[in-house]
Amino acid sequence: MNVLSCAQVRTLDLSFNQFSGFVPVQNLSGLPNLTRLNLSYNRFSEEHISDSDFFKRFNASSFIQSGVLPNAKRYKMKVLVLLILFPIMVILLCFCLGWLCLKRPDYLPRTCRRSHKFTSAILEAATDEFSDQKLVSKSNGVDIFRGTLKDGTEAKIEVYTEKVSKEKRTAFAEECEAVFKLRHKNLVRVLGWCNSRNMRALVTEWTNGENVENWLNSSSASSWRRRLRVVMGVVEGIFYLSEEWPEITFDLSTSSVLLSDGDQEPLISQFRIGDGNNSSTNIFNFGMFLLEMITNLRHDEEQEDSERRYLEYIRVHYPDNLGRVIDEKMKIEDRTVEKVKQAITLGLTCTDKPPLKQPSLTQIYDMVTSLYESSSRHH
Numbered sequence: 001m002n003v004l005s006c007a008q009v010r011t012l013d014l015s016f017n018q019f020s021g022f023v024p025v026q027n028l029s030g031l032p033n034l035t036r037l038n039l040s041y042n043r044f045s046e047e048h049i050s051d052s053d054f055f056k057r058f059n060a061s062s063f064i065q066s067g068v069l070p071n072a073k074r075y076k077m078k079v080l081v082l083l084i085l086f087p088i089m090v091i092l093l094c095f096c097l098g099w100l101c102l103k104r105p106d107y108l109p110r111t112c113r114r115s116h117k118f119t120s121a122i123l124e125a126a127t128d129e130f131s132d133q134k135l136v137s138k139s140n141g142v143d144i145f146r147g148t149l150k151d152g153t154e155a156k157i158e159v160y161t162e163k164v165s166k167e168k169r170t171a172f173a174e175e176c177e178a179v180f181k182l183r184h185k186n187l188v189r190v191l192g193w194c195n196s197r198n199m200r201a202l203v204t205e206w207t208n209g210e211n212v213e214n215w216l217n218s219s220s221a222s223s224w225r226r227r228l229r230v231v232m233g234v235v236e237g238i239f240y241l242s243e244e245w246p247e248i249t250f251d252l253s254t255s256s257v258l259l260s261d262g263d264q265e266p267l268i269s270q271f272r273i274g275d276g277n278n279s280s281t282n283i284f285n286f287g288m289f290l291l292e293m294i295t296n297l298r299h300d301e302e303q304e305d306s307e308r309r310y311l312e313y314i315r316v317h318y319p320d321n322l323g324r325v326i327d328e329k330m331k332i333e334d335r336t337v338e339k340v341k342q343a344i345t346l347g348l349t350c351t352d353k354p355p356l357k358q359p360s361l362t363q364i365y366d367m368v369t370s371l372y373e374s375s376s377r378h379h
Contacts, residue, residue, distance in 0.1 A: 011036040015066075018043055023068060029054050040064040116180050116192035120199040123147065123157055130159070144270075146206060154206035155191055158270065159199065172200055178245040179271055186237030188258065188269040202271060209261050213254035216296045220264075222331050224340065225375040227293050230259070231343075232372045233266035235365055238286060241268075242279060242361050248272070252285040254292045280355035286364065287350025294344055296327035311351055318344055339371055 010033050019042040028034065037058050044067035047055075055068060126147030127134040136144040136156070145157045164172070176193035179202070183189075194201040212230060215221050234257060241248055251270035258267045288307070291314060292298050299310035317324040319341060326332065332340055346367055352358055359367070 005030075007031060008033055010034060013038040014042065015040040016042075021045060023047065023066075025052050025054050037062050039066040039068060042066045044068060118192050118194040118201070118203055120194060120196055122149070123159075123194055123199070123201055123203070125150070126155065127157060142270075142272075147203075149191075153191070156188075156204045156206050156269070157201055158204070159201045164200070169195055169200065175245070175248055176202060179248060182241070182244055184237055184240045185265055186233045186267060187240070188267045190271075204269065204271075207258045207260060207267060207269065209259045209264070209267075211255050212257045212259065212266065212293070213298070215259055215264075216254060216293070216327070217329070222329055224330055224332055224336055225372075227330065228343075228368075228372045228375050230257075230264075230266045231290060231293055232368055234268065234286070234289065235368045237266070237268045238282060239361055239365050242282070246279055249281055250285070252282075252289040254289065254298060257289070279361065280358060283350050283355075283358045283361065283364070287347045287358075290343060290347040290350065294327065294330075294340065294347070295325055296329065311348070314344070315348065318348070336375065339374055342367070343371060 007030070009031050012028075012031070012034060013036075015038045019039075022045045023039065028037070034057075039062060041064065046067050055063070124130060126149050127145045130143075130145060134145045134147060136146050138144070141160060141162045143159045143161060145159065147155050147157050149155055160172075173193070173195045176190075176195065180190045180192065188207060189205040191203045191205055193203060215230075216227075221227060234252065238250075238252075241250070249272035250268050251272065252268070256268075256270045258269045259265070260267055288299075288310075291311075295314065297310070297313075299306035314325055322337075322341070325344065326340060346359070346364070350358055350364065
């Protein structure tokens with residue numbers, strides 16, 4: 001039976017039959033119910049779809065490599081549009097990817113970004129464009145903000161406001177790279193940094209624990225042994241830093257050292273990257289911190305010469321008027337008074353100038369360890 005005489009045919013697939021000659025348009029037109037036709041991969045004589053109204057009933061996929069060709073003008077127009085739009089789309093895609101890589105790499109998949117390198121745009125987004133509501137403190141050329149990164153991580157962002165040379169920016173990046181790799185129980189975790197032409201910033205993990213300044217005014221700080229435990233943790237952190245990257249300086253004050261949640265482990269939380277300071281500065285800062293732990297007094301950083309006057313006050317009253325130096329809230333037994341005196345002497349020695357009179361970090365570590373172990377025996 002001739003299939004072309006079956007008027008009820010709806011689908012006709014004649015592909016891959018090597019048919020030649022002209023397409024039997026007249027016969028096919030006699031199939032009024034035909035809705036799907038496939039003449040692909042045959043050897044029909046060349047014709048254009050536009051040559052017959054019958055061909056126009058079907059799309060170009062019905063005539064792939066069959067000899068029946070698409071409308072030349074429409075085909076050329078599609079090719080022309082494709083040739084114009086494709087490069088434009090590629091350029092736009094490259095531009096968007098470039099913008100993401102440079103400005104907002106946090107939008108890229110984790111496998112395509114360096115999680116420890118932040119851009120100014122990322123930090124602006126994390127801090128609501130460094131709004132006053134996100135500002136925590138300002139001191140000595142460092143603005144500290146609390147921010148929320150795109151993944152929800154709470155972060156402390158230290159922005160260094162001083163303008164520096166290209167060489168110092170390079171040194172800053174090297175020190176940040178080193179700090180990022182450091183891992184110690186008494187150092188706050190560094191998440192990354194920003195080192196662009198218009199911004200230098202260090203990003204660290206935000207810690208919800210209270211700072212030592214507030215802790216000293218609580219009942220849990222009334223014990224000399226507990227205060228020594230905090231000092232011991234700080235010394236261990238300093239000693240670790242001095243061995244791994246001695247050029248890094250840090251802020252050591254009762255307001256900048258935090259206590260972790262739970263075990264209240266002291267955390268050095270503020271680093272001075274790119275300051276070019278040395279171990280002498282770190283030893284001096286530790287001496288000031290140790291004296292603050294004993295006196296529960298601190299100098300006003302905003303007042304000129306406040307450090308000198310603070311140390312002068314202690315030297316005037318120590319050792320003859322010990323009650324004016326030691327925090328009255330700290331309970332000290334008679335047998336530990338001598339140990340407290342040794343700690344005060346150590347603090348004053350660390351703040352001596354010139355630095356040649358200062359003890360080494362090893363000596364400080366040994367002395368504080370001895371004091372802490374002694375307090376444990378007497379506890």
